Amino acid sequence: MSRNDDGPPALERRRRSWAMDEKRRIVDESLEEGASIAEVARRHDLNTNQLFTWRRQFGVVPTAPQELAPILPVTITPDAATEYSAPGSTGQMEIVLAEGDRIIVWADVEAAALSRVVKTLRR
Template sequence: MDTIGTDGVAGQHSRGETARARRRKSYSLEEKQRLVAESCEPGASVSLVARRHDINANLLFTWRRQMRTPTSAASPLELVPVEVISSASAASPAAAAGAEQRGMIEIVLVGGVRVRVDAEVSEAALRRVLSALKAVA
């Protein structure tokens, strides 16, 4: 449908573009992947990446969501050794000092459940263990 622009000429939009010239830009999968990867870099801002490439930030967020792998398919489950200690048999201060030197972490959850892991535990494995414990509680 033609519109009447500010200059009074039919078929022109206010920006001087004809209706036929206003088409959406299409992006190849490789372009989308490159922009998503750039926006996922440490310290990157989605809105700044979008502005730099002259796209809407919401479009970039949509691409990121579409390309995200589901957490259930991200990686197979790993079993991680977990030691649950009741509050009655808490470790002695000397044992606790030794654990700190090795990078031992003790996480006390609501309800008094304690999870101990060392510095070698992967973040993904720890996240799955904590999620499982949360689901059981």
């Protein structure tokens, strides 16, 4: 970029260059059992899309849809007042797991806490 004599120099952005063996090592890490592509990319200061591009370049076939978790039925029921609901809450969500276990979440649940529960259940 050019420099203006009246002000500070313009910021220059440099592109990183990755050796083929570095790319292969990162791609291999993303293929390990239980690895999260997003986490691997973050660990190496990469954009997730760049890691997907490298995976394609090394011949990695994208995950087939049948390997994804199945879509489960959801039933929405009218509000039912219970002794467990917090004052001021306006609704609840009941999550019924495949084995029949139930998780009930009220409107005042912290989003971060619910997110941790859902991530744990996905494992």
